[in-house]
Amino acid sequence: MDEKNIIEDVTSSEYKYGFTTEIETDVIPIGLNEDVVRIISAKKNEPDWMLDFRLKAYRYWITQKMPSWANLSLPEIDYQAISYYAAPRSTMPQSIDDVDPEVIKTFDKLGIPLHERDKLLGIAVDAVMDSVSVKTTYKESLAELGIIFCSFSEAVTNYPDLVKKYLGSVVPYTDNFFAALNCAVFSDGSFVYIPKGVRCPMELSTYFRINAANTGQFERTLIVAEEDSYVSYLEGCTAPMRDENQLHAAIVEIVILDRAEVKYSTVQNWYPGDKNGVGGIYNFVTKRAICKGDSAKVCWTQVETGSAITWKYPSCILKGDNSIGEFYSVAVTNNYQQADTGAKMIHLGKNTRSRIVSKGISAGKSQNSYRGMVKVQKGAENARNFSQCDSLLLSDRCGAHTFPYIEVNNDTAIVEHEATTSKISEDQIFYCNQRGINTEDAVGLIVNGFAKEVLNKLPMEFAVEAQKLLQISLEGSVG
Amino acid sequence: MLVIKDLHANVNGKEILSGINLTVNPGEIHAIMGPNGSGKSTLSAVLAGNPVFEVTKGEVYFQGKNLLEMAPEDRAREGVFLSFQYPVEIPGVSMVNFMRTAINEHRKYNNLEPISASDFLKLMREKKEIVELDTKLTNRSVNEGFSGGEKKRNEIFQMAMLNPKLSILDETDSGLDIDALRIVANGVNQLKNSDNASIVITHYQRLLEYIVPDFVHILYKGRIVKTAGKELALILEEKGYDWIKQEIEE
Numbered sequence: 250m251d252e253k254n255i256i257e258d259v260t261s262s263e264y265k266y267g268f269t270t271e272i273e274t275d276v277i278p279i280g281l282n283e284d285v286v287r288i289i290s291a292k293k294n295e296p297d298w299m300l301d302f303r304l305k306a307y308r309y310w311i312t313q314k315m316p317s318w319a320n321l322s323l324p325e326i327d328y329q330a331i332s333y334y335a336a337p338r339s340t341m342p343q344s345i346d347d348v349d350p351e352v353i354k355t356f357d358k359l360g361i362p363l364h365e366r367d368k369l370l371g372i373a374v375d376a377v378m379d380s381v382s383v384k385t386t387y388k389e390s391l392a393e394l395g396i397i398f399c400s401f402s403e404a405v406t407n408y409p410d411l412v413k414k415y416l417g418s419v420v421p422y423t424d425n426f427f428a429a430l431n432c433a434v435f436s437d438g439s440f441v442y443i444p445k446g447v448r449c450p451m452e453l454s455t456y457f458r459i460n461a462a463n464t465g466q467f468e469r470t471l472i473v474a475e476e477d478s479y480v481s482y483l484e485g486c487t488a489p490m491r492d493e494n495q496l497h498a499a500i501v502e503i504v505i506l507d508r509a510e511v512k513y514s515t516v517q518n519w520y521p522g523d524k525n526g527v528g529g530i531y532n533f534v535t536k537r538a539i540c541k542g543d544s545a546k547v548c549w550t551q552v553e554t555g556s557a558i559t560w561k562y563p564s565c566i567l568k569g570d571n572s573i574g575e576f577y578s579v580a581v582t583n584n585y586q587q588a589d590t591g592a593k594m595i596h597l598g599k600n601t602r603s604r605i606v607s608k609g610i611s612a613g614k615s616q617n618s619y620r621g622m623v624k625v626q627k628g629a630e631n632a633r634n635f636s637q638c639d640s641l642l643l644s645d646r647c648g649a650h651t652f653p654y655i656e657v658n659n660d661t662a663i664v665e666h667e668a669t670t671s672k673i674s675e676d677q678i679f680y681c682n683q684r685g686i687n688t689e690d691a692v693g694l695i696v697n698g699f700a701k702e703v704l705n706k707l708p709m710e711f712a713v714e715a716q717k718l719l720q721i722s723l724e725g726s727v728g
Numbered sequence: 729m730l731v732i733k734d735l736h737a738n739v740n741g742k743e744i745l746s747g748i749n750l751t752v753n754p755g756e757i758h759a760i761m762g763p764n765g766s767g768k769s770t771l772s773a774v775l776a777g778n779p780v781f782e783v784t785k786g787e788v789y790f791q792g793k794n795l796l797e798m799a800p801e802d803r804a805r806e807g808v809f810l811s812f813q814y815p816v817e818i819p820g821v822s823m824v825n826f827m828r829t830a831i832n833e834h835r836k837y838n839n840l841e842p843i844s845a846s847d848f849l850k851l852m853r854e855k856k857e858i859v860e861l862d863t864k865l866t867n868r869s870v871n872e873g874f875s876g877g878e879k880k881r882n883e884i885f886q887m888a889m890l891n892p893k894l895s896i897l898d899e900t901d902s903g904l905d906i907d908a909l910r911i912v913a914n915g916v917n918q919l920k921n922s923d924n925a926s927i928v929i930t931h932y933q934r935l936l937e938y939i940v941p942d943f944v945h946i947l948y949k950g951r952i953v954k955t956a957g958k959e960l961a962l963i964l965e966e967k968g969y970d971w972i973k974q975e976i977e978e
Binding site: 671674675676677679680681682683684685686687688690694695697698699700701 | 776777778779780799800801803804805809810812815816817818819820821822825826829830833834837869870886890
């Protein structure tokens with residue numbers, strides 16, 4: 250089989266999570282205006298302050314234009330053609346028995362059991378379908394430690410003071426176009442609060458599932474880690490295969506106080522579109538953590554294999570002295586996927602350290618860009634950053650690009666940037682073949698070797714899944 | 729074990745092999761010698777199934793099966809091993825992971841369960857000794873940062889791990905100093921038994937002092953032009969290839 254044929258075989262493999270669930274869904278009519286914002290707020294029985302927040306954001310959003318600086322060929326998005334709220338018909342369940350069996354089946358199919366007795370060992374899950382959270386597991390046992398893990402809507406009702414204090418404090422609604430949109434119409438998401446001195450004993454995770462057609466998903470996550478606390482959090486995402494594009498614009502805000510540590514891992518596998526580039530999710534996400542306290546630590550790890558378009562730059566604001574920000578990323582693009590992703594490290598405090606390890610893998614006719622910013626402010630004495638961006642090309646029709654921005658305003662800072670680009674060679678493949686390893690497994694082996702440093706940062710339970718995911722995403726895509 | 733009949737092969741439209749005939753039986757060692765560009769490495773690559781080369785004519789049977797119809801990985805699983813002249817570096821893939829994957833593919837092909845972690849480690853330890861390969865090297869990525877000699881020893885180590893029926897050593901002696909040569913040859917000799925066979929491709933007689941062939945073939949312009957016992961290598965060493973060329977041209 251020659252090189253070209255091998256490329257032609259690209260992703261004949263089906264997207265595994267492309268099924269739809271037949272449930273009654275409550276969808277509001279398409280379009281966006283102040284009334285829609287009010288309807289969403291009313292559907293969630295929100296207090297006035299929450300509605301005010303949304304309206305302010307909406308009024309700001311209508312004055313903004315979609316950003317065009319990314320290395321993406323962005324189609325015109327008709328924001329009036331999208332429905333901004335969809336929910337499985339049954340309302341907030343009190344127990345697992347109230348959850349629509351079809352919904353439970355869906356999450357079972359995705360490998361996310363909602364019954365605590367079928368527990369995913371040591372992991373508490375908040376399952377979000379379309380616009381609402383359908384079930385959060387282990388809530389009670391976590392509560393005994395003072396940990397709050399619930400849907401965002403519940404947090405607004407039950408912990409208004411905490412939400413009021415931190416909502417928008419890391420990503421203000423004026424931050425960017427998609428952030429403003431999210432603030433106006435966000436539906437649900439997860440809320441995590443880890444009290445002082447508590448180490449969360451299990452992985453917390455949110456599983457996002459888009460189901461309804463012609464809808465957007467706008468969730469937001471807020472994590473607050475008090476002094477000396479620790480939590481590891483994981484999010485996973487999938488969506489059905491549909492011919493039209495669907496919009497996903499999320500916000501994640503993380504606040505970390507003195508000596509606390511938050512690990513945030515993402516396995517993003519939204520539907521990427523078919524091999525001709527039809528359909529797929531537009532993924533525009535704003536993720537930011539602030540190390541507010543001294544010696545606070547945040548670590549972002551992401552494995553991005555899905556979405557037709559990804560626009561995402563997890564950031565760390567290192568405000569506390571001696572605080573640490575880390576970013577580990579594997580971004581895979583195949584067929585006609587486009588990704589413009591990277592990290593931002595903002596050094597404000599003294600002796601702050603940051604590390605960026607980005608591994609981009611491009612196949613098919615895809616475009617994969619790393620865009621990262623390292624900024625050292627005046628007061629950030631002895632700040633250190635190390636960035637490494639490696640690209641692996643699997644075909645001769647894909648692209649890998651690197652756009653590093655470095656701004657240093659303090660002479661004592663040390664900032665390093667390394668970048669490499671490589672290609673899987675036919676010689677490497679043949680060498681593996683000669684040892685009895687077929688081409689697909691050889692690519693998997695090489696790609697996983699390339700991404701190892703990042704995959705090792707994932708919680709153990711997910712590292713294996715992520716490895717398989719990489720292999721599936723690239724099935725047949727050698728050239 | 730291996731029967732090659734009238735094998736012709738091209739690369740980029742140019743004929744390199746022009747009718748090779750060769751039979752290899754179990755327990756035999758065949759040396760293939762010849763001047764530069766005579767097609768020695770092409771023959772090994774074609775047998776292993778390198779897609780760069782196009783077979784235009786001829787047949788190759790390995791243990792009664794049509795080798796040319798098999799994918800390269802299946803040839804390997806059937807027991808054909810090629811020790812590369814230029815072993816390839818695969819960054820990020822550890823030798824351990826690479827070898828375990830390879831062994832398990834071979835086992836799967838033979839309907840065997842994957843090897844257990846402890847058996848695998850035991851096997852590694854055992855086989856490393858055959859070529860005196862340092863543990864530091866097996867912990868590294870495949871061939872990455874290996875010296876020329878280490879790469880060649882690593883090839884023989886992999887051969888020992890996979891226990892092939894037919895091993896093809898493509899200029900395994902090139903770039904080796906005398907000590908490394910002895911280690912490599914020693915490894916090959918230890919692995920030899922009455923059920924397996926080797927084809928040793930070499931430029932110089934030197935390697936054949938250590939690996940004693942049953943037959944020596946001279947390849948010239950894509951054909952085997954002379955076959956004899958091990959003494960032929962000595963004649964070549966003494967007289968070079970010119971007399972063969974003359975004999976052919978006449």
